[in-house]
Amino acid sequence: MSSWDRLRELELDVTEVRLEELQLAVRSNWTRRTRLVRLAGPDATGAVLHGAGEDVSWNEVEEAEVFALYPRDLLCFRGSLAEWCARLDAREATPAYQMLARARRSEADYLRWALESAAMELALRQQRQCLSTLLDRTPKPLRFCLSMGLGEPPSTSTLQAWLKHGAYTFKLDAASSWSEPLISELRATGAVAVVDLKAYYHDTPVDQPVDPALYQRVRDGLPDALIEDALPDDSTRALLQPAAARLSWDAPIHAVEDVARVVPAAWGTPRWMNIKPSRFGSWQKLLAMYEWAEREAVQLYGGGQFELGIGRQHAQALASLFHPEAANDLAPIAFHQAKPQAGLAVDTVQASELSQTAWLAVPDRPD
Numbered sequence: 001m002s003s004w005d006r007l008r009e010l011e012l013d014v015t016e017v018r019l020e021e022l023q024l025a026v027r028s029n030w031t032r033r034t035r036l037v038r039l040a041g042p043d044a045t046g047a048v049l050h051g052a053g054e055d056v057s058w059n060e061v062e063e064a065e066v067f068a069l070y071p072r073d074l075l076c077f078r079g080s081l082a083e084w085c086a087r088l089d090a091r092e093a094t095p096a097y098q099m100l101a102r103a104r105r106s107e108a109d110y111l112r113w114a115l116e117s118a119a120m121e122l123a124l125r126q127q128r129q130c131l132s133t134l135l136d137r138t139p140k141p142l143r144f145c146l147s148m149g150l151g152e153p154p155s156t157s158t159l160q161a162w163l164k165h166g167a168y169t170f171k172l173d174a175a176s177s178w179s180e181p182l183i184s185e186l187r188a189t190g191a192v193a194v195v196d197l198k199a200y201y202h203d204t205p206v207d208q209p210v211d212p213a214l215y216q217r218v219r220d221g222l223p224d225a226l227i228e229d230a231l232p233d234d235s236t237r238a239l240l241q242p243a244a245a246r247l248s249w250d251a252p253i254h255a256v257e258d259v260a261r262v263v264p265a266a267w268g269t270p271r272w273m274n275i276k277p278s279r280f281g282s283w284q285k286l287l288a289m290y291e292w293a294e295r296e297a298v299q300l301y302g303g304g305q306f307e308l309g310i311g312r313q314h315a316q317a318l319a320s321l322f323h324p325e326a327a328n329d330l331a332p333i334a335f336h337q338a339k340p341q342a343g344l345a346v347d348t349v350q351a352s353e354l355s356q357t358a359w360l361a362v363p364d365r366p367d
Contacts, residue, residue: 003290004283004284006135006136007081007120007134007135007283008080008081008082009082010120010123010124011080011081011127012041012078012079012084012119012126013041013042013077013126014040014075014076014077014078014084014119014122015040015041015042015048016040016076017037017040018037018038019035019036019038019066020038021033021034021035021036022034022035022036022054022308024308024336026336032308033060034057034306034307035055035114036052036053036114036309036310037052037053037054037066037114037115038050038051038118039051039075039118039119039122041078049126050122050125051117051119051120051121051123051124052117052121052309053115053117053118053120053314054117054307054308054309054310054311054312054314055110055111055113056305056307056311057106057107057110058106059104059105061106061111065100065104066111069097069100070088070091074087074088081120081123085116085119085282085283085284088115088116092108092112107279109254109278109279109280109281110278110279110305112281113277113278114311116281116283117310117311117314120283120359121358121359124359130360131317131321131360132321135321137321137322138321139354139355139360140321140324140325141320141324141349141350142316142319142320142328142330142349142351142354143326143327143328143347143348144327144328144329144330144331144332144349145169145193145329145331145347146168146169146170146171146335147170147172147173147329148170148171149172149173149175149206150172150173150175150178154182156189160189161339162340163189163191164340165340165342165344165346168191168347169191169192169193169347170191170193171193171194171195172192172195172196173196173198173208174196174214174218175208176209176211176213178214178217179217180217180221183218183221183222184221186221187221190224192222193225193226194225194226194227194248194274194301194327195218195222195226195227196228196229197214197215197218197229197230198229198251199230200229200250210233210235210236212236212239215230215239215240219243225246226246226247226272227240227246227248228247228249228250228274229250229251230247232267241267244268244271247270247271248272248274249262249270249272249273249274250273250274250276251279253273253279253289254279254280255285256288256289256292259273259292269296269297269298271298271299272299272301273293273298273300273301274300274301275289275290275301275302275322275323277302277314278315290322299323299326300322300323301319301327301328301329302315302318302319302326302330303328303329303330304329304330304331306336307333310358312330312332313354313357313358314357314359316328316354316357317359318359320354320360330349331345332344332349
């Protein structure tokens with residue numbers, strides 16, 4: 001039985017849909033905004049229960065836009081989870097939806113995942129179930145790393161400051177300004193798990209153009225780090241090929257089918273992938289990726305999208321079930337604004353904390 005087959009028949013009753021904005025002033029010139037989708041409906045006793053998901057779109061989304069894409073009367077429905085998801089599929093196949101979607105600046109999968117996350121949370125609560133039991137997986141302590149850039153001009157000072165407070169590991173966003181001496185400093189720490197080359201981002205604040213010289217410096221200077229989202233084009237393919245066993249893929253992967261499109265066929269099956277659930281949009285596509293990776297012995301680690309609410313807990317819950325021991329870029333939300341300091345968790349979220357999330361907890365009474 002597939003993982004999706006274990007979940008698809010969950011009964012769901014949605015009678016109310018609400019949206020709620022979250023925001024966090026991260027820096028003086030940047031406020032992160034996301035949107036919660038809240039679904040509500042009665043359980044068998046008539047008690048009204050709730051489920052939430054988080055739309056991590058990087059462009060602000062108006063409430064009217066959400067309900068133009070997915071009208072309230074579409075989302076309000078009683079039936080199985082699979083039937084509810086099929087209603088969304090049917091809506092997305094209509095010319096009206098497609099016209100609206102083409103005009104948007106935001107990723108369609110992010111909103112779809114918020115909706116399906118909320119539906120799953122509500123269905124689990126209404127049926128007094130938990131995700132780990134249905135999938136027959138045990139949540140384990142979640143290892144996490146800290147994600148950051150090194151600034152301009154780049155410096156290891158913040159990374160070194162964190163290391164004074166614990167044995168943290170790091171996922172770093174690379175830049176062409178990284179010099180060989182800087183990379184040598186990083187190597188000496190032994191704390192760099194992943195270097196993200198961000199070649200698949202365009203027109204964003206984190207764009208990093210393809211830079212063969214940078215790729216070579218990272219490849220040679222950090223031989224124990226994974227190299228994420230390097231673009232294998234005519235200028236880089238030959239220098240990346242020797243490091244193929246530690247190349248990882250993230251931004252261009254939204255479904256199993258994307259792997260063959262992105263990874264050069266001559267390199268075979270990739271060994272590593274960063275899985276961000278929100279990129280997949282649906283439970284069916286996400287669970288298919290987990291199953292494919294298990295069959296193909298692909299090692300996974302999880303990534304976040306600077307979630308401000310329940311979305312981070314959901315991503316952590318899935319990582320604790322499918323790849324808890326990897327270098328998951330899923331630090332607790334407290335790290336979003338934190339400066340290096342003592343007293344914060346060091347590299348692990350305990351299973352007892354994760355079991356309190358709505359997907360992993362078994363409700364014993366209405367919320």
